[in-house]
Amino acid sequence: MDCYSFEKIISDYIESNLNVKERQEANEHIAHCKRCREKLADMINILSAMKTLPCCQTRSDFESRLMARVDRYRQQKEHPFVHILHHYSRAISAAAAVLLIAATSLFVYTSVSVPAESATLPAAEFRGAGGNGSGLPAAVLNSAPSFANTKAEASQPDTSGAENPDYQRRIKMVNE
Amino acid sequence: MSRENIKYTDEELIARFQKGDERAYVELVRRYKDRLLNFVFRYLNSYEQAEDVVQDTLMKLYTSAHMYREIAKFSTWIFTIAANLAKSELRRLKRRRVISIHNMGFDDKEYEIPSESYDPEKETTSAYGEKQIQQAIDTLPDQFKTVILLREVQQLSYEEISQILGVSIGTVKSRINRGRLRLQKLLKELKEQ
Ligand SMILES: [Zn+2]
Numbered sequence: 001m002d003c004y005s006f007e008k009i010i011s012d013y014i015e016s017n018l019n020v021k022e023r024q025e026a027n028e029h030i031a032h033c034k035r036c037r038e039k040l041a042d043m044i045n046i047l048s049a050m051k052t053l054p055c056c057q058t059r060s061d062f063e064s065r066l067m068a069r070v071d072r073y074r075q076q077k078e079h080p081f082v083h084i085l086h087h088y089s090r091a092i093s094a095a096a097a098v099l100l101i102a103a104t105s106l107f108v109y110t111s112v113s114v115p116a117e118s119a120t121l122p123a124a125e126f127r128g129a130g131g132n133g134s135g136l137p138a139a140v141l142n143s144a145p146s147f148a149n150t151k152a153e154a155s156q157p158d159t160s161g162a163e164n165p166d167y168q169r170r171i172k173m174v175n176e
Numbered sequence: 177m178s179r180e181n182i183k184y185t186d187e188e189l190i191a192r193f194q195k196g197d198e199r200a201y202v203e204l205v206r207r208y209k210d211r212l213l214n215f216v217f218r219y220l221n222s223y224e225q226a227e228d229v230v231q232d233t234l235m236k237l238y239t240s241a242h243m244y245r246e247i248a249k250f251s252t253w254i255f256t257i258a259a260n261l262a263k264s265e266l267r268r269l270k271r272r273r274v275i276s277i278h279n280m281g282f283d284d285k286e287y288e289i290p291s292e293s294y295d296p297e298k299e300t301t302s303a304y305g306e307k308q309i310q311q312a313i314d315t316l317p318d319q320f321k322t323v324i325l326l327r328e329v330q331q332l333s334y335e336e337i338s339q340i341l342g343v344s345i346g347t348v349k350s351r352i353n354r355g356r357l358r359l360q361k362l363l364k365e366l367k368e369q
């Protein structure tokens with residue numbers, strides 16, 4: 001047996017997968033080949049180091065995060081319409097916000113644009129016209145805080161993972 | 177609940193889950209989450225991404241349990257899913273690492289440096305430290321990396337690995353031998369640096 005042949009069976013040698021004849025030939029080779037003897041000892045060292053690599057554990061909230069994802073998946077399967085609404089909630093809130101801004105602007109504009117010079121009103125005065133409540137109906141004013149809430153909710157980072165585009169892409173890759 | 181589940185094999189648990197028993201799913205999650213994490217963590221060398229991949233794997237178990245057939249061992253089936261997801265994630269990470277290294281003005285070659293997740297305090301006391309071994313694993317070509325991790329870290333049989341990778345036992349044996357020799361060569365080079 002030469003060094004090349006020994007290399008080819010080094011794993012079988014370590015794992016005792018050789019028949020009597022092969023093992024004898026291998027033993028004869030390493031008895032007189034220092035290089036292969038060292039290679040074998042080194043390999044055994046590496047493999048034992050790999051077996052004792054420190055293990056890592058999932059974080060303590062791993063299971064609860066997973067089960068939250070499972071719940072969302074289940075809801076999505078059972079109530080697809082609700083899920084679609086939820087999925088597009090950002091778009092819906094954004095549309096609502098745009099509408100609200102448009103309505104408010106229109107209202108402010110119509111209430112201050114009676115005199116011709118109002119078109120050139122400075123910003124402060126412009127704000128004053130609506131800010132004192134005289135120019136805007138209560139309904140519009142009252143809806144302002146809820147609009148702020150909607151926006152805050154929509155801009156919160158999504159920690160769910162189910163809507164995370166990365167996750168979706170990964171799942172898609174597996175499905176392919 | 178956990179205690180009574182000890183008597184069930186993985187295959188019995190997945191069968192129960194396929195019939196709608198969600199507790200069987202939870203038990204499978206508990207049995208496999210850390211095992212899968214150890215494999216994926218060594219494969220990606222990033223704890224955060226590895227945990228995400230394990231989450232996705234176990235999510236896939238939930239959504240695709242009906243795809244499992246009893247002809248395979250449950251462990252090989254779940255490792256197949258994890259290995260595929262980890263492979264996609266590694267491709268994505270490598271692209272991202274290359275981009276960020278480019279932005280810092282380093283060479284392409286240097287993107288294989290161990291990632292920020294490595295903790296030097298965890299170094300083992302053997303002739304080879306965890307850092308060196310992880311560095312060598314990171315540099316192994318994928319066809320060797322997966323078999324080496326499944327064999328040396330997960331200690332799976334040749335037959336299990338052959339099922340996971342969908343290749344013959346002969347191919348697995350030859351890849352393990354070549355992978356070990358390659359790993360040894362890489363470690364030698366690292367030592368000489
Ligand atoms: Zn020799």
